[in-house]
Structures are given as structure tokens and as C-alpha cells.
Amino acid sequence: LNLIKRRVLNPKSGINVSPLQFLILNFSIPLAMTTVIYIGVWGFNLPEVLPVFWRAVFLCAFVNVFIQFSNAKAASFAKGDASLTAPLQAMTPGMIMLLGLTLGEWPSRIGVLGVLTMAGGSYILLWDKRPEKWYEWFGPIKRIVYLTKLQTLNAEEQSKTLAVSFAFLSVCLGTFGLLFDGLFTRRGINMQG
Numbered sequence: 001l002n003l004i005k006r007r008v009l010n011p012k013s014g015i016n017v018s019p020l021q022f023l024i025l026n027f028s029i030p031l032a033m034t035t036v037i038y039i040g041v042w043g044f045n046l047p048e049v050l051p052v053f054w055r056a057v058f059l060c061a062f063v064n065v066f067i068q069f070s071n072a073k074a075a076s077f078a079k080g081d082a083s084l085t086a087p088l089q090a091m092t093p094g095m096i097m098l099l100g101l102t103l104g105e106w107p108s109r110i111g112v113l114g115v116l117t118m119a120g121g122s123y124i125l126l127w128d129k130r131p132e133k134w135y136e137w138f139g140p141i142k143r144i145v146y147l148t149k150l151q152t153l154n155a156e157e158q159s160k161t162l163a164v165s166f167a168f169l170s171v172c173l174g175t176f177g178l179l180f181d182g183l184f185t186r187r188g189i190n191m192q193g
Contacts (some may be wrong), residue, residue: 019072054184063177070170080163094119095175
């Protein structure tokens, strides 16, 4: 999907589709199929569960709209290659672990090692060259700092900075989206959610 999204949204492709149009087309078919399956299995009945279930479902859906828009927007920049933006998605587990730690959920040692390995690997994939100075080890964070000097960057650097920033926004929002996803999964019927 990332490769198709990049091809369709690339300004050089000649296909004149906005990120919003792409998202509407991309999700309308699965939505129609899911609706047919839902009605076929449960009819027009909604699950009778705790109010937390519906709150989590709507919050998850709301956050996911912005996640998908951020992903599509990142792919719409000239330098928003899938190889640059897609690895950032692997950082989501690290962000979720940090959020979990603030909420008092402690993973096992092997879980922490696995999450750090995935997050660290995606960081390394973003580097254009081996870091020479200590602050270069912050990988994509460096690109986000460039947002403050966006007007002084050349067009290529602006495109790269905006693409990474939107991809990183998607990762941060994904942390909350998965939190709400977990809430409705634990408090109701997963398929209906």
C-alpha cells in the first residue's frame, strides 16, 4: 500500500489526486465490505457493552483519520519516498511502550529489548550517512527541528523535512490510536468494534 500511495501521490507521477481524495478512495471499498459483513453477521444490532467501548471506538476512529491523512500527506511530498517515511512506522511500538510506562504498565525485559531493537532499527534506516557528532544520533528528530528554519532550506530539504514531520506525526497519533484500539478490544467484541 505504501508503494501504491507513493506512486499515486507523487507530484511527478502526473496523477492529480490530493491526499484526501486518495484516502476516501482507499477506504471506501473496505468500509463497504465491512458494512456488508457486519450486517450479514449481526444484522442492525449494536453491541450492548459498557460506554467505555463506544467512547474508545469513536476516539480510535477519530485519531485514525488524522493518522491516515498524515501518512498520505507525507507521501505527497517530492522527497516523501516510502523508504524514508515507512520505517518511521516501526517506531510506534517504542512510543506505545513510553506511553505504557507513564500509565504504569511495565513490559518484560525481552519485550523492552524487542521494542528498542525495532525502534532503533527504524531510526538507523533514516540516516543518510553514519552519524559523526553526538546530536546526529537523534535521526528523524533532527529533521523535525528543521521545521523552525523551513524557509531557509532548499526545496529538496524542505520536502524531506515535511515528509518526515508528517510521518512522525502519524507515529505519535498512532500511539493514541492503538491505545483506544486496545481499550475497545478489551471491553467489547473486537470484530464489532
